[in-house]
Amino acid sequence: MEYFELAIGCIFINNILLAQFLGNCPFLGTSKKMETAVGMAMAVIFVLVLAGVITWVVDAYLLKAFDLEYLRTVSFILVIASLVQFVEMFLKKSIPALYAGLGIFLPLITTNCAVMGACLLNISKEYGFMKTLVSSFSYAVGFGLALILFAGVRERINLAKVPKPLQDTSIALVTAGVIALTFMSFKGMV
Amino acid sequence: MAQSLAKEFTKGLWAEIPPFRLVLGLCPVLAVTTKVENGLGMGIATTFVLVFSNLLVSLLRNIIPSKVRIACYIVIIATFVTIVELGMQALVYPLFLKLGIFIPLIVVNCIVLGRAEAFASKNGPVLAVADGLGIGIGFTLSLAALAAVRELLGAGTITIWNGVTIFEMGVNFQPFAFMVQAPGAFVALGLMLAGMNLIGKK
Amino acid sequence: MREMISMIVVLTVLTSVSGFLLSTVQSVTKEPIEIAILNIVQAPAIKEIFPEAENDPIAERFPIETENGPIKIFPAKLADGNTAIAFETKGKGGYGGDVGFMVGINLENDQIIATRVTTHSETPGFGARAKDDPEFVSQFAEKSMSDNLGLKSSGGSIDAMSGATVTSMAITLAVKEAQRLYKQLKPEILKQIK
Numbered sequence: 001m002e003y004f005e006l007a008i009g010c011i012f013i014n015n016i017l018l019a020q021f022l023g024n025c026p027f028l029g030t031s032k033k034m035e036t037a038v039g040m041a042m043a044v045i046f047v048l049v050l051a052g053v054i055t056w057v058v059d060a061y062l063l064k065a066f067d068l069e070y071l072r073t074v075s076f077i078l079v080i081a082s083l084v085q086f087v088e089m090f091l092k093k094s095i096p097a098l099y100a101g102l103g104i105f106l107p108l109i110t111t112n113c114a115v116m117g118a119c120l121l122n123i124s125k126e127y128g129f130m131k132t133l134v135s136s137f138s139y140a141v142g143f144g145l146a147l148i149l150f151a152g153v154r155e156r157i158n159l160a161k162v163p164k165p166l167q168d169t170s171i172a173l174v175t176a177g178v179i180a181l182t183f184m185s186f187k188g189m190v
Numbered sequence: 191m192a193q194s195l196a197k198e199f200t201k202g203l204w205a206e207i208p209p210f211r212l213v214l215g216l217c218p219v220l221a222v223t224t225k226v227e228n229g230l231g232m233g234i235a236t237t238f239v240l241v242f243s244n245l246l247v248s249l250l251r252n253i254i255p256s257k258v259r260i261a262c263y264i265v266i267i268a269t270f271v272t273i274v275e276l277g278m279q280a281l282v283y284p285l286f287l288k289l290g291i292f293i294p295l296i297v298v299n300c301i302v303l304g305r306a307e308a309f310a311s312k313n314g315p316v317l318a319v320a321d322g323l324g325i326g327i328g329f330t331l332s333l334a335a336l337a338a339v340r341e342l343l344g345a346g347t348i349t350i351w352n353g354v355t356i357f358e359m360g361v362n363f364q365p366f367a368f369m370v371q372a373p374g375a376f377v378a379l380g381l382m383l384a385g386m387n388l389i390g391k392k
Numbered sequence: 393m394r395e396m397i398s399m400i401v402v403l404t405v406l407t408s409v410s411g412f413l414l415s416t417v418q419s420v421t422k423e424p425i426e427i428a429i430l431n432i433v434q435a436p437a438i439k440e441i442f443p444e445a446e447n448d449p450i451a452e453r454f455p456i457e458t459e460n461g462p463i464k465i466f467p468a469k470l471a472d473g474n475t476a477i478a479f480e481t482k483g484k485g486g487y488g489g490d491v492g493f494m495v496g497i498n499l500e501n502d503q504i505i506a507t508r509v510t511t512h513s514e515t516p517g518f519g520a521r522a523k524d525d526p527e528f529v530s531q532f533a534e535k536s537m538s539d540n541l542g543l544k545s546s547g548g549s550i551d552a553m554s555g556a557t558v559t560s561m562a563i564t565l566a567v568k569e570a571q572r573l574y575k576q577l578k579p580e581i582l583k584q585i586k
Contacts, residue, residue: 018372018373019372020221021216021217021218021220021221021372021375022217022221022295023217024216024217024220025214025215025216025217025300027216028216070272070275070276070414070415070418071272071411071414072294073268073271073272073275073294073297074265074268074269074272074410074411074414076294077264077268077297077298078261078264078265078268078407081260081261081264082261110260110264110298111298111299111300111303112298113217113295113298113299115298116294116295116297116298117217117291117295117298120291120294120295121291124291163384164387165384165385165387165388166380166384166387167387169380169383170380170381170383170384170387171380171384172380173376173377173379173380173383174376174377174380174381175380176376176380177373177374177375177376177377177380178373178377180372180373180375180376181373183372184371184372184373187558253402254402255395255398255399255402257395257399258399258402258403261403262402262403262406265403265406265407265410266406266410268410269410269413269414272414272417273413273414273417276417276418276421276425277417277421279421279425279428280421280424280425280428281424281428283425283428283429283432283433284432287433287511290489367518
């Protein structure tokens with residue numbers, strides 16, 4: 001039950017894109033087409049779960065154990081960057097079909113602050129291992145959900161007549177605001 | 191030389207001002223702009239990292255092997271981010287508390303890595319610093335401007351430094367709370383971008 | 393092969409220089425950071441909770457071990473001769489994260505003297521009022537440490553701030569944590585003060 005509440009909280013209430021403002025560059029960059037949005041969402045789920053678990057282990061058994069907490073930023077970003085590289089090489093060699101789908105999104109994930117941000121949030125909230133696993137997965141699902149919803153709306157906007165100065169990024173941001181507003185109504189659910 | 195220096199510096203202030211012209215580094219832009227002081231603090235911290243990482247990347251550009259260049263840039267940037275993190279805690283602790291997780295996240299701010307890759311790795315140290323400073327100040331101004339709009343409408347004040355309020359709406363002003371909450375950030379940024387397009391298109 | 397070696401050498405040198413630089417910066421800033429936390433976060437709250445303390449609670453602070461690491465106890469001598477303490481707890485689940493809360497308790501009668509919000513990242517104009525406008529936190533004054541200090545909606549005796557129920561909830565959680573710790577640590581605290 002506790003894990004269920006945590007998952008709902010991370011997906012809807014503290015949605016990483018719309019409430020915590022993490023990962024907004026890929027949110028705007030890959031949401032023009034449904035296809036890319038789905039690819040990005042899958043890649044983020046895959047990497048974020050791995051990154052969340054690995055950074056938790058690094059933090060608990062290396063940084064905290066040796067009083068090196070000030071190296072957290074450096075070590076986390078290195079872990080994430082090398083993890084992404086490794087995942088890319090692994091997929092290319094062993095699961096080419098999956099690589100064909102996710103490949104181009106993987107390098108973008110290194111600088112996706114949703115991944116780094118979620119890892120830091122897990123640490124700052126002092127989650128244990130299981131909670132880290134659940135929250136990493138849920139944050140990523142929340143990211144995917146918001147991204148895919150947003151891509152759906154954006155595809156429709158392409159067909160609409162938008163005033164010239166508002167075109168492209170501008171109208172996208174206003175739309176994101178409206179979606180964030182609907183997500184706010186989840187507040188108080190848990 | 192002097193002319194190109196000035197050009198690299200000023201392009202960050204209007205022609206390529208982030209995040210309006212270069213739509214990068216949006217997360218801190220949206221997250222910390224509930225008060226002008228937070229926006230300014232975040233901007234200054236990012237500028238510091240930008241200038242020094244640009245300088246170092248530019249100095250080392252002939253030594254760093256191209257295959258591991260991104261990893262090297264990340265180490266350089268992360269080092270300066272940690273210095274800013276520790277420095278802010280020691281000097282301006284209240285501000286550090288407000289910016290919280292977004293200080294370590296400068297590391298993944300696409301603007302910083304983007305400038306290292308696109309500019310500093312191809313240019314000399316002097317130009318790289320000018321570029322970092324220009325983009326950094328542009329980023330700070332954008333943050334402050336967005337924060338000013340949001341704080342003024344959302345809370346009825348403009349706070350520039352730890353409790354120093356330079357402007358306050360009259361008692362009859364009803365704060366428009368939507369602006370300081372999450373959705374207001376997206377809408378305010380979107381409308382400001384539209385405003386800039388309107389002026390810039392002429 | 394040469395390329396490979398240069399890659400490894402450059403990366404190793406870069407990371408070790410970075411590690412060395414950071415450990416220097418860390419050792420230089422360690423003390424200023426501790427002082428900053430004390431001065432900026434805890435000292436103002438202590439001064440408001442014990443405005444007429446006859447000693448210096450901040451200078452006389454001492455640590456006490458709990459299951460989640462040490463917490464700082466600030467002892468104060470009150471004008472009426474009684475002894476009081478204050479310590480800080482965190483209330484989980486505020487609107488923008490945890491809310492830090494300092495609770496001052498009279499050791500003689502287990503009553504709360506005053507309370508203050510220390511750290512928060514709540515929305516300006518809403519939850520942030522708990523810090524700027526002490527009307528809400530003054531409700532805790534003179535309540536006993538064994539009372540139910542939850543919100544009225546959950547059977548307690550505290551009115552939530554209008555428009556900021558989530559923040560109010562987080563603060564009552566901080567108070568409950570303080571009650572739990574106080575019960576557990578009081579014997580140890582009395583020993584240390586005597």
